[in-house]
Amino acid sequence: xxxxxxxGSHVSVSEGALVLLRCNYSSSVPPYLFxxxxxxxxxxxxxxxxxxxxxLVKGINGFEAEFKKSETSFHLTKPSAHMSDAAExxxxxxxxxxxxxxxxxxxxLTVIP
Amino acid sequence: GAGVSQSPSNKVTEKGKxxxxxxxxxxxxxxxxxxxxxxxxxLEFLIYxxxxxxxxxxxxxxDRFSAERTGESVSTxxxxxxxxxxxAVYLCASSPSGGRAPYEQYFGPGTRLTVT
Numbered sequence: 001x002x003x004x005x006x007x008g009s010h011v012s013v014s015e016g017a018l019v020l021l022r023c024n025y026s027s028s029v030p031p032y033l034f035x036x037x038x039x040x041x042x043x044x045x046x047x048x049x050x051x052x053x054x055x056l057v058k059g060i061n062g063f064e065a066e067f068k069k070s071e072t073s074f075h076l077t078k079p080s081a082h083m084s085d086a087a088e089x090x091x092x093x094x095x096x097x098x099x100x101x102x103x104x105x106x107x108x109l110t111v112i113p
Numbered sequence: 114g115a116g117v118s119q120s121p122s123n124k125v126t127e128k129g130k131x132x133x134x135x136x137x138x139x140x141x142x143x144x145x146x147x148x149x150x151x152x153x154x155x156l157e158f159l160i161y162x163x164x165x166x167x168x169x170x171x172x173x174x175x176d177r178f179s180a181e182r183t184g185e186s187v188s189t190x191x192x193x194x195x196x197x198x199x200x201a202v203y204l205c206a207s208s209p210s211g212g213r214a215p216y217e218q219y220f221g222p223g224t225r226l227t228v229t
Contacts, residue, residue, distance in 0.1 A: 009153075036220075043117070043204065043220035044156075090155060100169065101146070101218065105155035 002027045004091050006104035014112045019063075019078040021107045023091030026072065031093040033074040034101075035065055038088040047089075050074065061085070086111045115139065117221035119205050125227045126195055134190040134224045138207030143185050144216060148204040149174075150223070156204065162188065163210065195228045202226070 007022040025031060032051050036044040048059025055067040061084075065076045074091060091104040118137045126132050138145050147159040158172040162182045173179070177196075182188040192199055202223040208216035 004155075006155075041222075043222045044206075044218075045220070046217055049217065092156075100158060100161060100171075102158070103148075103156035 002031060002093050002095065002102045004093055004102050004104040006089075006091050006107050008107055009105065010108045010110065012110040012112055013081045015083055016080050019076070019081045019085065019109065021076040021089050021091075021109065023065075023074045023076065023104060024072055025074065025091075025093045027093060027095075031095055033065075033067060034092040034094070035059065035063070035074075035076050036090045036092060036103075038090065038106075040087070044090065047076070081109075081111045083111050083113065085109060117205055117207050117219050119203075119221040119224050121224060122222065123225045123227075125229060128197060128228055129194055131191065131193045132195055132226065134192075134203050134226070136188045136190070136205030136207075136221060138186070138188070138205070139209075139219055141185075141209065142207035142219070143210045144208040145182055145188050146206045146208075146218060147180055147188070147190050148206070150202045150204055152201070159190070159203075192226075195226075197228045200226055200228045 003026045005024045034049045035047040037047050038044045048057045050057045050067045058064045063078045088106045088108050090106045092101050094101045120135045143164045145162045148156040160180045161169040177193045180190045202225050204223045205221045206218040208218045
């Protein structure tokens with residue numbers, strides 16, 4: 001079975017500071033990896049995904065994530081936080097059948113002006 | 114184009130009553146998922162439909178929960194004899210298929226269910 005762990009249910013950063021949201025997965029084979037963002041009172045939106053190839057993946061709004069197989073990690077980063085980045089972020093994995101997705105418990109990001 | 118829509122957006126019901134939640138996926142998307150999101154928690158997989166295949170019901174928490182999908186269109190999630198622990202946001206997602214996995218999921222805004 002696959003699982004996803006997001007360290008830190010709440011993260012606060014100052015505006016302009018680095019954003020780092022952690023995600024580790026448990027899988028017998030490298031899965032497909034995703035980051036979703038959920039703004040208040042909205043549905044989840046895909047930020048970025050890793051399938052194969054380049055391990056550094058760039059997404060929307062300046063976010064990127066790096067797949068590190070040796071660390072079974074897929075941490076999300078953004079060099080400079082903006083107030084509009086305040087949201088809930090979810091890491092997810094799926095197997096290669098694309099059948100079922102497993103989500104982490106989410107990290108709430110607060111950006112302090 | 115239109116995204117995934119869900120109705121109602123909010124539902125308040127009394128304990129013991131049945132509720133039906135509706136999901137309209139993006140046209141042409143063959144896969145449809147239901148998730149439950151309890152307050153402060155992650156998404157909990159409930160059920161997955163793919164085309165005309167038998168649905169994957171492995172995530173349904175009890176036999177009070179059921180879901181149907183008509184072809185590749187609308188899906189309804191039914192909760193019978195609701196309990197207070199059923200209070201949550203119920204999210205629906207659809208995705209295209211064909212070609213290579215993974216199939217990106219497109220989420221609806223959710224239905225917030227409150228059982229009093």
